[in-house]
Amino acid sequence: MSKQHITTLLVANRGEIACRVMRTAKAMGLTTVAVHSAIDANARHAREADIRIDLGGAKPADSYLRVDKLIEAARASGAQAIHPGYGFLSENAGFARAIEAAGLIFLGPPASAIDAMGSKSAAKALMEKAGVPLVPGYHGDAQDVETFRTASEQIGYPVLLKATAGGGGKGMKVVEREADLAEALQSAQREAQSAFGDSRMLVEKYVLKPRHVEIQVFADQHGNCLYLNERDCSIQRRHQKVVEEAPAPGLSVELRRAMGEAAVKAVQAIGYVGAGTVEFLLDARGEFFFMEMNTRLQVEHPVTEAITSLDLVAWQIRIAQGEPLPITQDQVPLNGHAIEVRLYAEDPDNDFLPATGTLDLYREPSAGSGRRVDSGVAEGDTVSPFYDPMLGKLIAWGENREEARLRLLAMLDETYVGGVRTNLAFLRRVIGHPAFAAAELDTGFILRHETELMRKPGELDEAFWQRAAKLFVETEPALVRSDDLHSPWAKRNGLRFGMSAQISVHLMCNGESRTVRVENSAEAVHRPKAIRQGRTLYLEWNGELQAVTAFDPIAEAEASHQQHGGLTAPMNGSIVRVLVEAGHSVEAGSVLIVMEAMKMEHSIRAAQAGVVKSLFCAEGELVSEGAVLLELEDHEALSTGGQG
Structure with missing residues (x-):
């Protein structure tokens, strides 16, 4: 001890x-x-x-x-x-x-406990022995594709491949049919090896419409153990949590106790010490199945802290020093409701691919009662391709779930991020969705409401460009003389000596450029949410923060020539596999190159059938977003000799 x-x-x-x-x-x-x-x-x-x-x-x-x-x-x-x-x-x-x-x-816990529960396969065997229901699956040592093919046929498709050594969506693939199994297994094994240094996999039945409910446990060195209520983490993308809340909506006192006691029983059996989380799948009938245990503090621990008023990191430190748990199970508080969202540097419109770049703008919501922000970045920081793309977490607490939800929406409205694509607008749509407000939660939430949640911001209409141009002019310091407030040049609507009352502004946003004529008048303008940061104006339009910059039309014309027929890197990352060579014929949809960024793999596929004309990358090479990786010539161009 x-x-x-x-x-x-x-x-x-x-x-x-x-x-x-x-x-x-x-x-x-x-x-x-x-x-x-x-x-x-x-x-x-x-x-x-x-x-x-x-x-x-x-x-x-x-x-x-x-x-x-x-x-x-x-x-x-x-x-x-x-x-x-x-x-x-x-x-x-x-x-x-x-x-x-x-x-x-x-x-953290003893190494023996990590061995017992850190491996998903070992943990499932332990829970099976303890009598906790398990999702049907294969958790054995054999790792060849034939073993997984046989097991998947016995379980029945769809199945879920999971890395035995870790979590967070790394090394996890849903396989809908037997024909996709081999490729999915190889990709999941590579992801697992890269993220955890261990490529071993398990496969289990993919349960439809489950809720992801987990129990926070804590144990000291004196044999005491308790659970600190539960969290619902059902809203996920890429098998990784996006929204978490505590307590789980709709859980009865009896079900909470049953799940909590099962979790405590499991960790006591292995001599656990410190913070841990036992994760369950909960179906609509109230039956729960053990999924895995995380032998560490979880990303979503702030919502547990919010409803218990406890500092779990302080508990970790004190328990590591040999102190006993400060309270008993009967003394565990449960006050109000808390909801957390994870703010990621990623592109929801492009399959949530990780995004990189510099945080030219980063403003967090103001602090206050029931408001908490845990972040790891500040304005001016760089988001690299080497690590997880989470920027931070916004946590709201309320006397009830609706109060917490509305407070979180207000916090999201006060958050500004520019220079890097994020899921901020997507999070607003999730928390504001009627189904979320009604607590209709399961792991298929995002897919089921994809039309509303993944809606495009729409074309930037003339009203947007006019508003952007006017705000750009109004916030342009070079256009105003500040040393003499009585000068006619100190006002944008001042004396012009015969000059036009209009100003031409050359603007660019989302790759589209416009020359906008702005009336240089003194009329009042309703000011939308906008922040000027250097040469960029960040303007919220239809729920999305748009970055508007001035551009030089002459330089734009000179740079207009672009290479065609090339497949480009969708993000910064490294080349994991190159599956083709110059001269190879490929079918539409074929995987040509596999990239890795932030521990996740992305397959680059052929948009149409054709022949690989040139390769511009190699395995192990680091590439930048937009870099041309491969040139593909379609069959029609070949048949006409490339003339057109």
């Missing part, structure tokens, strides 16, 4: 979780240590720490996944303990053992 006193804490992670852990650590009087990769040297978590240590490298495998460098950093900084955050090495038993062997404290 640990009796060590922690005075310095190293956080072996980055982004919002590193900032969040350090916030509590500082409040407890601890010295905080941040580690960072070479490209994260100026990241927010590094800036906020008392001590920062450079791990070097860029990819996780060269930095945040280097156990030896993390142990060395702890020793160099004088840290007695390491908090793993979530993701990266947080559920790696080898990391936990290395920390213990170095004489340091791991703010």
Whole structure:
């Protein structure tokens, strides 16, 4: 049993979780240590720490996944303990053992518990022994495609392939038919190896219209264990959570107790210590099936903190020092309702692909009662292709669910992000949707309401361009003389000595350029939500924040020539596989190139049948968004000798 006193804490992670852990650590009087990769040297978590240590490298495998460098950093900084955050090495038993062997404290469960529950297959076997219902599936050691094909036929399609070593949607694929199994298995194994260093998979029945309900558990070193109510995390995209809330709407007291007691029984059987989450699938009949256990703090822990008024990171630190749980099960609070959304740098209009770039504009909602923001970025920061694209989380609490929902909508309306594509407008549509307001939740929510949630902002009409041009002129500092307020040049509607009362403004937005004639008059204009940031005007239009910039029409004309017939990279990332060579004939829909960005794979397919004319990339190469990867010539062009 640990009796060590922690005075310095190293956080072996980055982004919002590193900032969040350090916030509590500082409040407890601890010295905080941040580690960072070479490209994260100026990241927010590094800036906020008392001590920062450079791990070097860029990819996780060269930095945040280097156990030896993390142990060395702890020793160099004088840290007695390491908090793993979530993701990266947080559920790696080898990391936990290395920390213990170095004489340091791991703010997580024993390595034996990670071994037992960190593997989805081992966890399912343990739960089966404990009598908890399981979703039908195969969790064995054999990993060849024939084994998975046989198991899938027995289970019945559709099936779900999942990485045994991790979560967060990495290494997870839904397979609708046998013909797609082999390709999906290979892709899932590569994703799992890249994200977790372990390519082992399991397969289980894909349950239709399930709810994802999870139980937050906590155990100390004295054999005490309790559950801190539950969370509903049903609204997901790419099998990764987007919206979480606590408590789960519609759960009876009896069902909450049954799920909570099952979770506690499972963790007590393996000598668990610290924070953990037992995840269940809940069907419409109220039956629940064990899915997996996450042996770490979860991304969505703030909603549990909101309804219990507890600081779970403080609990982790105190329990790691050998202190007992401060309350009993009967004393666990449940006050009001909380909802959290995850703000991602991603493009909802392009299959939620990760987005990269510089946060030219980043404004968070104001603080206040029932309002919380956990973020890991600030204005001017860069979103790289190497890490998870989550920027932060917005959490709202209310006396009831509707109060929390309306408060969260207000927070979303106060949030501005520019320079990088995000899911901000998508989140507004989810939280504002009547079905969400009615708590009609399951994991198929986004697909079922796709028409309303994924609606395009529509064509930018003349009213938009006129409004943008007028605001651009009004906020253009170069057009106004500020040193003499009595000068006629201090007003845009001042004396012109015969000059036109109109101004021509050359603007660009979403790749479309316009020359707009603006009446330079003094009439009042209703001002929409807009922020001027340097040479860019961010203007909200039809629920989307549009970035409007001035452009030079001459330079635009010179750059108008573009290469045709080329398939381009949809994002910054690395080339995982090149499946064709120059001269190969391909069918429409064939996978030509597989890219990886932020630990997720994306297949680039042929839009039409044709012949590969040229390749401009190779496996292992890093490419930028928009880079031409391959040139494809269609059969019609070939048959006519390329003339047209």
